[in-house]
Amino acid sequence: MSKDLLSKDLILPSLASRRGFLGGAAALAAGASLPFGGGALAKAPLAKTQAPYFYRFMLGQAEVTVVSDGPLPLGDPGTNFAGVSKDDVYKMLETNFLPKDNVVLEQNIPIVNFGDRLVMFDTGMGFSKAFGPTTGRLQKSMQEAGINPGDIDAIVCSHAHIDHIGGICSAEGKALFPNAQVYLSQTDFDFWTDEGKLGTPLKAFIEHARANLLPVRERIVFFKDGQEFLPGVQAVAAPGHTAGHHIFLVSSGGKSFAFLGDLTHHAVLLLEKPLMEFAYDSDPKQSAQSRVKLLGRLADEKTPVMSYHFAWPGFGNVARAGEGFRYYPAPMDMLRG
Numbered sequence: 001m002s003k004d005l006l007s008k009d010l011i012l013p014s015l016a017s018r019r020g021f022l023g024g025a026a027a028l029a030a031g032a033s034l035p036f037g038g039g040a041l042a043k044a045p046l047a048k049t050q051a052p053y054f055y056r057f058m059l060g061q062a063e064v065t066v067v068s069d070g071p072l073p074l075g076d077p078g079t080n081f082a083g084v085s086k087d088d089v090y091k092m093l094e095t096n097f098l099p100k101d102n103v104v105l106e107q108n109i110p111i112v113n114f115g116d117r118l119v120m121f122d123t124g125m126g127f128s129k130a131f132g133p134t135t136g137r138l139q140k141s142m143q144e145a146g147i148n149p150g151d152i153d154a155i156v157c158s159h160a161h162i163d164h165i166g167g168i169c170s171a172e173g174k175a176l177f178p179n180a181q182v183y184l185s186q187t188d189f190d191f192w193t194d195e196g197k198l199g200t201p202l203k204a205f206i207e208h209a210r211a212n213l214l215p216v217r218e219r220i221v222f223f224k225d226g227q228e229f230l231p232g233v234q235a236v237a238a239p240g241h242t243a244g245h246h247i248f249l250v251s252s253g254g255k256s257f258a259f260l261g262d263l264t265h266h267a268v269l270l271l272e273k274p275l276m277e278f279a280y281d282s283d284p285k286q287s288a289q290s291r292v293k294l295l296g297r298l299a300d301e302k303t304p305v306m307s308y309h310f311a312w313p314g315f316g317n318v319a320r321a322g323e324g325f326r327y328y329p330a331p332m333d334m335l336r337g
Helices: 003-032 086-095 138-145 186-192 203-219 284-300
Strands: 054-059 062-068 072-075 103-105 108-113 118-121 154-156 181-184 220-222 233-237 246-252 255-259 315-321 324-329
Touching: 054 138, 054 246, 054 255, 062 138, 108 138, 108 246, 181 186, 181 203, 186 203, 186 220, 203 220, 284 315, 284 324
Parallel strands: 118 154, 154 181, 181 220
Antiparallel strands: 054 062, 062 108, 072 103, 108 118, 233 246, 246 255, 315 324
16 A cells, blocks of 8 residues: 555544544534523532531441641741751652642541540640631531530540640630540640740740640649550550650550551651651650651551541551651541441
8 A cells, every 4th residue: 555545544534533523622612601592601609618627437336526626837847847958848748749838737636435435635726826827626626526525524635735735725714624534644744834934935835735734733634654544545655746745545346546646747748757857846856766666566557547637637547668658548438327
């Protein structure tokens, strides 16, 4: 067969069909701009609302309700995360399709209904607006979830930082969970309520800890590393972020997850490179060692994790990946009930 025949029989029909397709697409586009039947197109205002800020799943025989205290913006990640260059920090975020100008953390607060008691882990920022206006949503989120603050039996605190104990009391010193005992390490209680530190750069943290912990001092119970201080709740020391920082193994009916507190603040920066340092760590190097040790254990044992600061709702697994770890969020099941 000659080149002329190839050109005529094969190439030209192809070009013709391409022109036909483009012409048809243009006609469709033009037609789409015309009202059907000559009538007006339907339109509606923007809703500008979002779903309620809670999510539920089962843990063995217990029901876990994750509520939010609202997003917590930290600002420039190059300032808050150290141990690698700023350019490397920005590149890690960009590679994972995350903004480079501002790191926004969630505040995921699990409330576990064991059947005979309600146990809440951490309480958010409360009345403090040190990180902006989007925090302090815990009470509203609980209302959306149908949980009465008076029904909370125990508040378990990973540590005494401003965004974890901030929702225990109101600005007037009233206990917002009137029937709850508060569980915390004595090391953190002693350090963050120390009046002598009010003249230091930690002043805002000390003031907020005192405002939330001192009014309920008689209800505070101290736990120790390795202690199952409540049925189904075991403390595991993870020092470095604060001296008394702990994570918790939460168990029911043969199932368990680890509530990470502030073992890691970010699902990329402090997982891919877990020896990186975080600006709000009391002892950044000790914190990094705790992170590597405990994330390694959770990854090897395939224990699910509940992360306070990961993207909503913060539940999933961690696995080893190269020199660090990778977070795998669990799919949300919206068909319960």
